[in-house]
Amino acid sequence: MISLADLQRRIETGELSPNAAIAQSHAAIEAREKEVHAFVRHDKSARAQASGPLRGIAVGIKDIIDTANMPTEMGSEIYRGWQPRSDAPVVMMLKRAGATIIGKTTTTAFASRDPTATLNPHNTGHSPGGSSSGSAAAVGAGMIPLALGTQTGGSVIRPAAYCGTAAIKPSFRMLPTVGVKCYSWALDTVGLFGARAEDLARGLLAMTGRSEFSGIVPAKAPRIGVVRQEFAGAVEPAAEQGLQAAIKAAERAGASVQAIDLPEAVHEAWRIHPIIQDFEAHRALAWEFSEHHDEIAPMLRASLDATVGLTPKEYDEARRIGRRGRRELGEVFEGVDVLLTYSAPGTAPAKALASTGDPRYNRLWTLMGNPCVNVPVLKVGGLPIGVQVIARFGNDAHALATAWFLEDALAKSG
């Protein structure tokens, strides 16, 4: 993978020119794309900007995020060739920081579940995960140092785990979702893919100008609460193997680790996530559902057809349960600095299964709004396994610092 931090340091010292860094990504895309199919569009004319902290950084943008100079097709026939007027705010944040938008990456239709053509860069017989399939695969394949995705259930952390990249789903609404095709306004969250936690911190610093992302270093002796989310069902042995390897490495590196039971109100919040998601999707995609029903991708269409009867009363009750879960989860963080849990139920599903995998270990955290960072831990059968580090709402910098601690701990123990 290409490290954003490494590129920045080499560009800073003059060892590498911004245009050479961009050329490296163009070449890597040429080399890997025909195998991985991560891009909807590759802008071969894209060049480096002359200034800004992200000069020389090639970024891929998930194709549900508006770009003024490239179509934005939502992974759907309905938007074939659709050209938005303006760049989404998150794209403008990157451009203003000096980044180069090198292309649009594949997305499942409207960021739902129907697989794209993208293949897992670690084994092309497997899925890269979804819905941010192209962004995870492009970073995991070493084509680009940074990509934007979105998560409504598990669409950033899960594909990152499957593709062996770092990724952050930041605190809800730290990054604006304006100009991002909406699925659920209470859940949709823009996230970043990169090689390591440090790269994500530098990306967020450049995009937001938030001082908390400046000077992040690995956390020291963090207090880690392990949650296995039993309410979400059982994991495959590979996922448990990954979690245990992470725990062992963290303990050796000085962390205090304890198992934590999440309060009942938090289990309940996990349970009602789909009600909020599906109720809002029916409103967000009302035009597509009414006017282009038969052109909607089949898995999404079936899901919308099945949830057409959700009522405002069920939705309001789900929102109340979500708020209660958020309050009680806040108390959990009084005893620990971060939580640690599975990023996915196992390794990436075989492509033949026509599945992007299951978001059941992610969806709670999207609803709660906490920052989550994927840390790649090991490979099982050639496919990556990751764990996610979850910090208190608003404490994205701490999630990144602890992920960095864990990366270092794993590197030492590996």
Add this chain to the structure above:
Amino acid sequence: MISLADLQRRIETGELSPNAAIAQSHAAIEAREKEVHAFVRHDKSARAQASGPLRGIAVGIKDIIDTANMPTEMGSEIYRGWQPRSDAPVVMMLKRAGATIIGKTTTTAFASRDPTATLNPHNTGHSPGGSSSGSAAAVGAGMIPLALGTQTGGSVIRPAAYCGTAAIKPSFRMLPTVGVKCYSWALDTVGLFGARAEDLARGLLAMTGRSEFSGIVPAKAPRIGVVRQEFAGAVEPAAEQGLQAAIKAAERAGASVQAIDLPEAVHEAWRIHPIIQDFEAHRALAWEFSEHHDEIAPMLRASLDATVGLTPKEYDEARRIGRRGRRELGEVFEGVDVLLTYSAPGTAPAKALASTGDPRYNRLWTLMGNPCVNVPVLKVGGLPIGVQVIARFGNDAHALATAWFLEDALAKSG
């Protein structure tokens, strides 16, 4: 004005056909539009739908709300002729309920402060208010029974007061803002203009299917807390005259009315509203600001230029103050059913002043997220004065029931 409830009753009994009701609006637009200039586009081919609770109801849509069959120009040269792909969810809610979208109504550029060509239907020498100028004027002029607007500071309640219409700014996020041009994602709220509170209730019932809007009747003996928002500065005598008339009528009709002091934390929330609004506007309008700066309307451009230095730290602190204000405001509602306050500082400004009026009595409530309903009270110098009824968050039905009580009380005392 045309009452939606009256139309529904006449259509229900067969006294009026849906197409005749739409034809009435076409004729009213033909008659008044050359004087009032409320519409960006009037779809003269629009016909009634055959079914649905809003069959025969002609609706005007503020021109920052996406429509699939009419351009959406945001009141700005930058979007001249811009044709969105899809209808915004709020437009789809209307269409599914049987409504007829009869045209797009004028908006100040990006729903900010630069006046449109629209004139006040009560006196064309005066402003209709903004930013939902066309929607307020079209309903106030009796052209259409229903219109959609949006409020970020005071852009629904203020123009409603100036144009003598009822209007509701519902609880934050009851109506989705997907497909509505964003100015501030923490504040933007879609609202409805109609002749009376009953009409708004019927509009919301049809759009949302929420049972709480079914069977609303005037509130009985409500406990009303009067807040004068002294922290927002002084009003003109006409506004105080309107508030006192409303208080007197309410007391005569059996309400208990008491003056209330809002907690200090709520004053503070009023103070920081512009920080949240302007910080988010710089992100929401980043593309326009960077790529089309000189084409941005002059008052908005000056406002953006002046607030370019707002920091994430100031914004985060403002958000914290907003949350504290919301908590403490919740306690105020333990002693009263609704609050009553000014809808605007006075009557509509003269057109020559090139002002859409001041949102200083509205912006607190937009930030707090509570439902607000404008009730027209009286006229001073031929121009309407309104008051706003504010209910607890989520209790939109109660705000409408109390507004209806007040309308009846004023009709009796008038």
